[in-house]
Amino acid sequence: MRFTPFDASEFLDSEEAIAEYLAAALDDPDPELFIAALGDVAKARGMAQIAREAGLGRESLYKALTPGSKLRYETVRKVMDVLGVKLTVATGSS
Template identity: 40%
Template sequence: MRKLKGVVSHHEREITELSADRELAVEYLKAAMESLDNPDDRAAGLLALRTVAEAYGGLAVVAAEAGISRESLYRTLSPKGNPTLKTLLAVLKTVGLRLSVESEPHAHV
């Protein structure tokens, strides 16, 4: 299979756009994190966090700065990953983001 000249993969383009636009990265993660509530769709949120980590330094750099082994981060941010709160917070902090809580629009209190 030959590679087409000037063609960029969707993933590479996504990383480029997310690294160039911080607000886009925030909104991208917000939308993807909603999938974490659904066990059948959890992979989307984990892969989005992985993509943002790639956009903001790469997985090896993020892992080192977060105090996590690279292999552990790859596993944690895989479709079947199950990050601890500590890992999630460390990765978010490393890429310059933080976890926040919002009211559910249709919450019954």
């Protein structure tokens, strides 16, 4: 039996799936999970296209979305704007 590595980006094929995936990643206290999820979404949509539309270099975007990077809010905002998703704030009781 052969196994292939799981690639979440292959399953992020709708706006709803992307929004739910990013929301689930934000629920985890580990910020690395959100960075990885954002990278998966960018990969699903085409990293080069996302980078171009966000005004970033493709290599810079890959580096920014690598675990351990010091991702800046400005970069997160640009990528999320291109992806058509936004962060929202709610009380902890929701």
